[in-house]
Amino acid sequence: MLTADDIKAAHARIAGHVRRTPTLALGPETFGLGLPLAMKLEYLQVTGTFKARGAFNTLLGAAMPAAGVCAASGGNHGIAVAHAAATLGIRARIFVPEISSPAKIARIRETGAELVVGGARYFDALAACEAYAAESGAYSVHAYNAFPTMAGQGTVGLEWEEDAVGGLDTVLVAVGGGGLISGIARWFDGRVKVVGVEPEGSRALAAALAAGGPVDVDVNSVAADSLGARNVLEHVYAVASRHVDSVVLVPDEAILEAQRRLWLHLRVAAEPGGAAALAALVAGRYRPAPGERVGVLACGANVDLAGLAALV
Structure with a gap:
């Protein structure tokens, strides 16, 4: 199984090759949502994503x-x-x-x-x-269903916890195959609520949690090239079923709107999968309690710029 020590070791191992991406404290006016956010800017990572x-x-x-x-x-x-x-x-x-x-x-x-x-x-x-x-x-090298992959992705959570001013109560994380959210959730280990965000048309983790084990799903989403896994598979399920608190589903329209707001408010050129976590708030699929300290992961920016230009 994946441990916190595995994630600490991964953080030390990769330090000379990846960036410690910043966590930005955003005021309640940002994105028109009326709540402050601690956004981890992982799209600034080398290669443009947490991967x-x-x-x-x-x-x-x-x-x-x-x-x-x-x-x-x-x-x-x-x-x-x-x-x-x-x-x-x-x-x-x-x-x-x-x-x-x-x-x-x-x-x-x-x-x-x-x-x-x-x-x-x-x-x-x-x-x-x-x-x-x-x-x-x-x-x-499996994209998600491997403990070394999950340990590396879990270093996002380690940095987020250390860098979020005022702390975190909840983080919203996009889910494709589930390696990222599994690593992050294992790091937080209940100290912070971890909510997965999947497109309605690509819900491998939600389906697995409902079924009590990995199952195949159909994939049809604007974010399918990054959040398009058909099955989370056994290692991801073993970690996610223990440590992920819940999963919400968002429509493609909300993902595109989140992309648009990331550009208009922060000048962030996010790909659909990189905007999915924010879409949970845009669509009202996750509604924070008053005073809840919420973090949002902006996880990818390998976007087709022509498509983004047409959107915004």
């Missing part, structure tokens, strides 16, 4: 074979693994589905990694990646 934390923790914490590493991704995990591999001098092959955004595909190519595009959804790319790993002996 670099788990990627570096995995690659630095294991012996790498001559065949290098491989990873399946909707885009952001692939960017992170490719960047970490290039930094550490490791060969990488990245598998992405056809729904991955051109902006994310371009960033993977810029790292020099081998890129394979194929399949309709993330799990199609994962099947191809696993077949390649079995054939070649490459080390497969």
Whole structure:
């Protein structure tokens, strides 16, 4: 199981390769919500998302074979693994589905990694990646269902707790496969309420918690390229079912509106998945109690700028 010591060790291990992203105290006028927020600006992370934390923790914490590493991704995990591999001098092959955004595909190519595009959804790319790993002996870096990945992502929570002025009562965290929220929730370990935010059309964690175990779901959301996991799988469920307090579902319209407000109020160019946590407040799917100290994670900025320009 994942422990707080694993997360502390990951924080020390990756310190020379990732950024300690700031936590910004926002007044109640921000976003037109009428409440102050402690927003962790993780979109400022190297590679544009939190994924670099788990990627570096995995690659630095294991012996790498001559065949290098491989990873399946909707885009952001692939960017992170490719960047970490290039930094550490490791060969990488990245598998992405056809729904991955051109902006994310371009960033993977810029790292020099081998890129394979194929399949309709993330799990199609994962099947191809696993077949390649079995054939070649490459080390497969899972996007979320692995304890080293979760430990790396949990360092977001460690920093957030240390840096939030006045403390935190609740944090809102976007959920795709669940590696990020599992790591964060394990770090907080009940000291802070952790609420997952999933698109209505991509609810793998909510479905797993309702069913009492991982189940497959259909995926159809504007945020599918980053929050489009069909199943949270066993390791994520083991951690999330113990430490995540609740999950709320948000419509795509609220995600797009959150993207728009992030740009208009903070000039943050967030991708849909990176805006999903804020969408829970925009849509009223999470309603804080009076005086509740709420944190929101802005977790990704690998956005198609043409699409964002049309939105705002």
